[in-house]
Amino acid sequence: MTQKIFRSIMAAAGAVLIASLVIIMGGLYRYFSSVQEKQLEDELSLAVIAVEKIGQEYLEDLQSDQYRFTWVSENGDVRYDTQSDEESMENHGDREEIRQAFQSREGKSLRYSSTLLEKTLYCARRLEDGSVLRISVRSVTIWVLVLGMMQPILIVIAAALVLSGILAGRISEHIMEPLNSLDLEKPLDNDTYEELAPLLKRINKQHRQIEMQLRELQRKNDEFAQITRGMTEGLVLLNEKNIILNINPAALKLFHTKESCIGEDFLTVERSLNVNRGIQEAFSKGHSEISMEREGKEYQLHINRIESNGSLIGAVVLAFDRTEAxxxxxxxxxxxxxxxxxxxxxxxxxxxxxxxxxxxxxxxxxxxxxxxxxxxxxxxxxxxxxxxxxxxxxDEGGDMLFENIDVYEAASEVTAGLADMAAARNIKITLTGETVWVKGVRRLLTEILFNLCDNAVKYNKDGGTVEVSVNRQGTEAVISVKDSGIGIPPEHQARIFERFYRVDKSRSKESGGTGLGLSIVKHAAEYLDGKIDLHSSPGEGTAVQVTLKISSPQAI
Amino acid sequence: MRSRFDEQLATLNQELTQMGAMCEEAIAAASKALTTGDGKLTDKVLSLDGEINRMERAIETLCLKLLLQQQPVARDLRQISAALKMITDMERIGTQAADIGEIIAFMDGRTGAECQQIRFMADAASQMVTESIDAFVKKDVILAGTAIGRDDVVDDLFLQVKSSLIKLIAEKPADGGYALDLLMIAKYFERIGDHAVNIAEWVAFSVTGEHKK
Missing domain, CATH: 1.10.287.130 (Signal transduction histidine kinase, dimerisation/phosphotransfer (DHp) domain)
Known part of the structure; x- marks a missing residue:
């Protein structure tokens, strides 16, 4: 910018300088030339009069360094010359000014020296006797003048250079200062040259576009983050160099790492051969599945290659918790x-x-x-x-008929049914409690009661007791079956609801159970939205409590 | 130029990590084979040892290439020279795991209460290896220090194993061969611990530039 301005200023200054030089020099030179010519003519007129009156003596007496007089006779021979010896001078009849003077009394001519540094102006006039008197004056040419002026011209040019340099700096600084202080964040709020308005408008438009695109990008990013954050599956995105691009919280937990691992090699997070071979396989073949164990949980990793326009750009690792499955x-x-x-x-x-x-x-x-x-x-x-x-x-679930059932009544039916079996082993069954209505499936409720009471009798000591109670606690019906039987050792308590699980495998035949009773109770209670609690100590007996929601009063 | 160098350094890191992972896996398989006497596991250890040896060659070549072509200085030089030293230790770990596997295969699936003690040693040693590799991956000097400190645990366990094996020989002289096999295994695990310490020390060197010995 500064350079450009400098160059323009220099060019303008140079042009002005040369133009004025040419005009002034030309004008002055012409003026002086014409003055000189006029003087020459006056001088010649005086000389002509004098020579006509006095003759050659006048010329001989004349002391002039400036002018040179030559008197030429009518045949062209030089009669007298004030500066040279007339004897050695050749015939002047063919000189232009003399020829003119012979013909028309007056003659004039201008001749340059061979070097162009000097010019000689001649003026000639025919005298009355037919001879011609010529006067000449030498002067320097315009080029010599210009050459002589060279030093001041150079000084002026140098001054112009310096001045235009300083000026260019100043001007460009002055021009650029408002540009540099433009607030590009808010292009339209700037108070600057009106020439800049279209530019600022365009910048403003682009600003808005960028902002919109950024917002869109941010929104998409957020969306992606929200989706992956909510996922229970671990998700890791890798680029083609195995660098982590994105990792969701589930994967962070799975691989025991922090969010700062983004941008690092996946190897630094998980280096087990198994997983990395899986990733390599996915990179080369497109897909791989591997399973891995972490802290007692089983995970299945699905790794897929990501391609764009046929070139590999990375891989996505999806980790499922397969423990429950x-x-x-x-x-x-x-x-x-x-x-x-x-x-x-x-x-x-x-x-x-x-x-x-x-x-x-x-x-x-x-x-x-x-x-x-x-x-x-x-x-x-x-x-x-x-x-x-x-x-x-x-297991199938399916729809079963829900009705209002009196739990107490159902329990009394079950206990009555088991009375004979209990009596055979001298076991006393008691039923206490109150009428509680629940909304449920009659068959399932009977199943629960029967299996619990049946177990209580089967795994009892001879002469033991079974206490069944049905009570209402707030909005819940609590069925409790307590026996004085053999009890369940603590290590088995967690597993007795599993199918075919038996505490004492050798006794299974003797007691006649199938190993499915408690499993049925558990499933039935789950179907009825109930809850089972078990308290048992070996040798003292077992108490099972089933809690069910009571029917709403309006339904009764 | 520099970006190519950086890429090569990243490859070096990657391969070192992979080699470390192989060592971890070899030790894990060896220690599992010890308690289960599983022949398949010993085969796995042997094949891993072969891979570790090949990996050592590859990393060695890469390191020498880097040294010759890039003429690294300061931190880069430290990293490469530490890598050269570390792969030697890793290779030894692999070989020792393979030796353990061979002895176990030779023992014909016999295990006993003494094995349990050695198992503790194996766990401690493999944890040391894991920690030293982790320290390398994370450039974590503190973790390297933890790995170095754990060597005392392995050494103590070795002494315990030794005294219980002496007792075993005294009680049942016929089991002398078995006891000596177990002693060898214990010694190998103890050596693995020492190599892990070496690795951890080189990690500390490559980060801080100070090599404690």
Whole structure:
């Protein structure tokens, strides 16, 4: 900027300088030239008069350094010259000014020296006798003048250079100062040259565009962050160099790292061979799945390559917590194994008895015993299958009829049904409490009560007690079944609600249970939105409490 | 020029981390094989050892290339020379894990109460390796210090194992061979601990420029 201004100023100054030089020099030179010419003519007129009157003596007496007089006779020979010896001078008849004077009395001419540094002005006049008197004066040419002026001209140019340098600096500073102090954040609030207005308007427009794009970007970022933050699955985005681009809180927890790991190599966060091989595989093949264990939990990692226009730009790692799924799978496998085992045992017994009878090895008097065994085993099988069906019904969910049930009444039916079995072992069943209405499925409620009371009798000591109570506590109905039985050791308490789980595996046959009773209770209570609490100590007995929501008073 | 160098340094870091991870895995497999006597695990340790050896060669070549072509100075030079030293220790860890695996394979799946004690040693040693690799990854001098401090635990455990093995030999002279095998295993784990200390010291060196010895 400064340079440009400097150059323009210099050019202007130079042009003005040269123009004025040419004009002044030219004008003055012409003026002086014409003055000189006039003087020359006057001088010649005087000289002509004098020569005509006095003759050659006048010229001989004339003392003049400035003018040179030459008297030429009519045939062109030089009669007299004030500066040279006339004898050595050649014929002047062919000189222009003299020729003119011969012809028309007056003659004039201008001749330059060979170097152009000098010029000679000639004036000639014919005298009365036909001879010609010529006067000449030498003067320097305009170039010599210019050359002579060179020093001051150079000084002026130097001064112009310095001055225009300073001026250019000042001006550009002056021009730039408001530009530099422009507030580009608010382009329209600036008070500056009006020439800048279109630029500022454009900047303002671009500002708005950028702001809008930024907001849009921010919004998308936020959206992405919100979505990933809420995810229970761990999510990690990697670029093609395995650098972490994004990681959500679930993944931060999984890999035990902090948000500061963004921008670092994923290896610094997780370096296990398993995971990194999975990532490499995903990079090369597009997809990989690996499982890994962390603090007793099982995770499944899905790694996918991300491509854009056919080139690899990174990978996304998605980690699922598979602990529960794995647990459920294990449960299912165990259940299948248990069911087949439980079904096979009575069948084996039936088959054995039948085979013995078939081969005729059984004496007629023992026949009844074997038939009885077949019957009891079949009964066991049926109960077992019944239980399984009930459980699978509960598993299926399905809609069951909800009605208002009097829990106390249901309990009294169950206890009455078990009275014979209890009496056989001298066990006393008591039922206390009040009428409480709940909204539920009658069959399930009976199932809960029956299984709890049945267990309480089965796993009791002979001559023990079973206390059943039905009470209302606030908005809840509390069913409590307490026995004085053998109790459940603490290490088993957490597992007794699992299918086929037995505390004492050797006693299962003797007590006749299927190992599904409590499992049914648990599922039924869950279906009825109830809660089960178990308190038990070995040798002292067990108390099971089932809490159900009572029906709203209006429904009763 | 510099960006290429930075890239190469990043590769060096990556490969060192991977090699460290392999060592961790080898020790974990060896110590698991000790308690379960699983033949498959010993095979895994041996194959990991082979990989660790190959990795050592690769990293060595990379380090020498960096030294010759880039002529690094100051921190970069420290990092590369520390890497050169660390891979030697890592390679030793891999080899010792493989040796443990071989002895376990030779023991034919026999385990006992003494193994449990060695298992503690193995856990402590593998934790040391994990900590020293972690210290390298995070450039954490404090963690390197923790790893170095844990060596005393491993040494104490080694002495305990030794005295209980002496007792075993005295009580059942017929089990002398078994006891000596276990002693070798314990010694290897103790050595692994020492190598972990070396790694941690080189980590501290590459960060601070001071090598304590």
């Amino acid at each position: 794995a647990f459920a799978e294990r449960n299912r496998r165990e259940f299948t194994a248990n069911v087949s085992h439980e079904l096979k045992t009575p069948l084996q017994s039936i088959m054995g008895s039948a085979e013995l009878m078939e081969s005729g090895l059984v004496k007629p008097e023992d026949m009844a015993h074997f038939v009885k065994r077949i019957r009891t085993e079949t009964e066991r099988l049926v109960t077992l299958i019944d239980d399984i069906i009930r459980l699978s019904q509960l």
